[in-house]
Amino acid sequence: MKTESQASIFSVxxxxxxxxxxxxVLGFELDFDFEIGQYVGVKHGxxxxxxxxGDAVAERVGKGSVYIFCDEVDGYFHDVKAKGGDIFRKPxxxxxxxxxxxxxxxxxxxxTFGRPVNSD
Numbered sequence: 001m002k003t004e005s006q007a008s009i010f011s012v013x014x015x016x017x018x019x020x021x022x023x024x025v026l027g028f029e030l031d032f033d034f035e036i037g038q039y040v041g042v043k044h045g046x047x048x049x050x051x052x053x054g055d056a057v058a059e060r061v062g063k064g065s066v067y068i069f070c071d072e073v074d075g076y077f078h079d080v081k082a083k084g085g086d087i088f089r090k091p092x093x094x095x096x097x098x099x100x101x102x103x104x105x106x107x108x109x110x111x112t113f114g115r116p117v118n119s120d
Contacts, residue, residue: 007041007048010109011060015040015053017106022049025083026103026111027076044068049111062108067100073113077101093117 012018015038022028022042031041031048038053047068070076077091080103088102088110100114 005046005048007050008064008066009050009052010064010066010105010107011062012051012053012105012107012109013061014106015051018051018053021106022051025085026080045070065110065112067112067114070113070115073099073101073115076113 010018019030019033019040019042023030026044028042028044028049031043033040040051042049042051049066073091077087081087086104086106088104089112091099091101093099094114094117097117098114099117100112102110102112104110
């Protein structure tokens with residue numbers, strides 16, 4: 001078996017609010033929108049995040065997290081911050097040799113963007 005990709009699935013309380021945040025603040029693109037099923041896919045490059053809402057997922061809202069590996073973080077951080085992103089942790093070089101920052105979505109799901117410290 002060869003794996004090809006993955007998508008994190010976040011439970012959200014308001015699909016329209018979450019979708020807008022990922023598109024307008026975090027700069028993701030809409031991949032698909034199944035309004036009937038309360039299920040939306042957004043992507044940024046090769047990274048996919050699926051957002052789902054509804055009564056069946058209410059107990060999991062805001063409990064997700066994902067670490068997204070990228071080629072730079074500081075410029076993107078400033079862009080997200082300027083657009084009103086809910087910054088949980090500013091960019092920093094970490095002991096695990098990554099420079100990363102974390103943003104919260106409207107429900108409190110954690111999205112961390114990081115790159116290796118020595119990748120300049």
